[in-house]
Amino acid sequence: MTLLKRLGAYQTQGLVPAMSASGKLTRVVGLTLEAVGCTAAVGSQCKIQTQFGDMDAEVVGFSDDKLFLMPSESLKGVIPGARVTPVGQGEGVPVGMELLGRVIDGIGQPLDGLGPIVTSKNADFTAQRINPMARKPIREPMDVGVRAINALITVGQGQRMGLFAGSGVGKSVLLGMMTRGAKADVVIVGLIGERGREVKEFIDEILGDEGRARSVVVAAPADSSPLMRLKGCETALTLAEYFRDQGLSVLLLMDSLTRYAQAQREIALAVGEPPASKGYPPSVFARLPALVERAGNGNESAGQGGITAFFTVLTEGDDLQDPIADASRAILDGHIVLSRQLADSGHYPAIDIEKSISRVMTSVTTETHQQQARAVKQAYALYQQNHDLINLGAYQSGADPRLDMAILIRPRLDHFLTQSMTDVVEMPMCLTDLATISAPLLRAN
Numbered sequence: 001m002t003l004l005k006r007l008g009a010y011q012t013q014g015l016v017p018a019m020s021a022s023g024k025l026t027r028v029v030g031l032t033l034e035a036v037g038c039t040a041a042v043g044s045q046c047k048i049q050t051q052f053g054d055m056d057a058e059v060v061g062f063s064d065d066k067l068f069l070m071p072s073e074s075l076k077g078v079i080p081g082a083r084v085t086p087v088g089q090g091e092g093v094p095v096g097m098e099l100l101g102r103v104i105d106g107i108g109q110p111l112d113g114l115g116p117i118v119t120s121k122n123a124d125f126t127a128q129r130i131n132p133m134a135r136k137p138i139r140e141p142m143d144v145g146v147r148a149i150n151a152l153i154t155v156g157q158g159q160r161m162g163l164f165a166g167s168g169v170g171k172s173v174l175l176g177m178m179t180r181g182a183k184a185d186v187v188i189v190g191l192i193g194e195r196g197r198e199v200k201e202f203i204d205e206i207l208g209d210e211g212r213a214r215s216v217v218v219a220a221p222a223d224s225s226p227l228m229r230l231k232g233c234e235t236a237l238t239l240a241e242y243f244r245d246q247g248l249s250v251l252l253l254m255d256s257l258t259r260y261a262q263a264q265r266e267i268a269l270a271v272g273e274p275p276a277s278k279g280y281p282p283s284v285f286a287r288l289p290a291l292v293e294r295a296g297n298g299n300e301s302a303g304q305g306g307i308t309a310f311f312t313v314l315t316e317g318d319d320l321q322d323p324i325a326d327a328s329r330a331i332l333d334g335h336i337v338l339s340r341q342l343a344d345s346g347h348y349p350a351i352d353i354e355k356s357i358s359r360v361m362t363s364v365t366t367e368t369h370q371q372q373a374r375a376v377k378q379a380y381a382l383y384q385q386n387h388d389l390i391n392l393g394a395y396q397s398g399a400d401p402r403l404d405m406a407i408l409i410r411p412r413l414d415h416f417l418t419q420s421m422t423d424v425v426e427m428p429m430c431l432t433d434l435a436t437i438s439a440p441l442l443r444a445n
């Protein structure tokens with residue numbers, strides 16, 4: 001039955017002339033296997049004979065009659081000359097409401113010990129493109145439960161945001177806060193290429209039972225193969241698309257997009273693609289937009305919901321010009337930058353409100369809200385520009401009434417922008433707080 005299904009997929013795709021007989025392994029280089037004597041399409045699956053039984057591998061490239069394969073697990077037990085049998089396109093990812101509350105690996109296998117996942121449907125790892133003209137525009141704000149974001153960097157439903165920061169500045173904690181606080185029907189969390197320890201912590205401590213009931217966690221930690229990490233991201237998007245197609249509002253949290261790019265870099269370099277920028281081959285920059293474009297609002301007339309997405313991007317050495325950060329910023333609809341300086345001073349979430357921007361804020365907020373947010377940002381920026389003068393005591397109060405006001409409200413502003421990691425502040429409360437804090441600033445203007 002399985003074989004028939006695979007054969008069906010194989011023939012309809014028409015990518016390969018015919019299912020060829022088994023070939024054999026000739027070489028192993030790093031994580032890549034080379035096989036001759038068989039034909040299979042890029043992206044299809046092969047079984048590889050090992051000392052411990054058959055192992056799955058995916059075709060990631062070819063050169064003349066040589067196939068390059070990458071296994072989804074370790075290479076342990078692979079023998080020289082091992083049999084390589086093409087098996088077609090594979091079964092894709094199981095999708096269905098049964099997945100809610102579950103933790104799965106990069107290819108949809110359960111990791112939570114709660115038994116097998118039985119769904120009536122499987123979906124392909126790749127997306128069905130939505131006609132850009134059919135996509136519902138972003139018109140509604142998304143309440144993420146974090147005051148600084150709701151008030152000053154308001155996110156829209158269907159928006160794709162980047163969360164940029166160096167390591168250890170609070171990206172994962174901020175994503176966790178949103179998992180609990182966001183007003184979404186379903187939350188898909190992709191933990192890709194990060195620490196394995198954090199997976200359990202995230203599920204037990206951050207999600208909790210209530211959060212877990214409406215979430216699916218896809219985990220492909222740092223020690224999983226590059227293929228598993230790559231597939232993990234795609235699985236998370238495939239699931240998000242499934243729930244979107246049911247008309248639901250989905251929040252997708254991906255930690256991290258950088259690890260996705262690095263997994264693609266590992267695979268591309270292994271099959272001989274030349275590196276272009278900082279060791280990243282060109283295919284990385286082609287795959288990033290392809291992945292990000294899968295999020296966003298669906299086709300409203302077809303009854304689809306939307307995917308609001310947050311992708312974390314690691315900025316090496318806090319360098320915002322890193323090629324992945326640069327490419328991501330260009331394709332996302334806004335970015336939240338976390339500052340190490342704020343984190344070091346215990347200001348959490350360490351959101352740098354001067355550098356962060358939501359490109360759809362004007363479409364999802366009222367004119368009054370925008371005015372209030374602008375006044376707060378200006379006061380914050382003015383204080384920052386004069387920070388050294390103020391701290392040295394070189395600023396004479398009365399010299400600039402706007403700066404006087406910025407200094408006066410600064411302690412309240414700091415309080416407004418900080419939030420404990422267990423607190424959820426809903427949108428109406430954020431707007432009331434914003435109105436209160438901006439009132440003296442607007443009066444003075």
Ligand SMILES: Nc1ncnc2c1ncn2[C@@H]1O[C@H](COP(=O)(O)OP(=O)(O)OP(=O)(O)O)[C@@H](O)[C@H]1O
Nearest residue numbers: 166167168169170171172173174348349419420421
């Ligand atoms: N809102 C917060 N309140 C208090 N402490 C926080 C908060 N956010 C982050 N921290 C502190 O910062 C530490 C690092 O946060 P986190 O793990 O989220 O960083 P990260 O940016 O995801 O790091 P990495 O890049 O290494 O994954 C946490 O262990 C915690 O101590």
Ligand SMILES: [Mg+2]
Nearest residue numbers: 171172194255
């Ligand atoms: Mg992290």
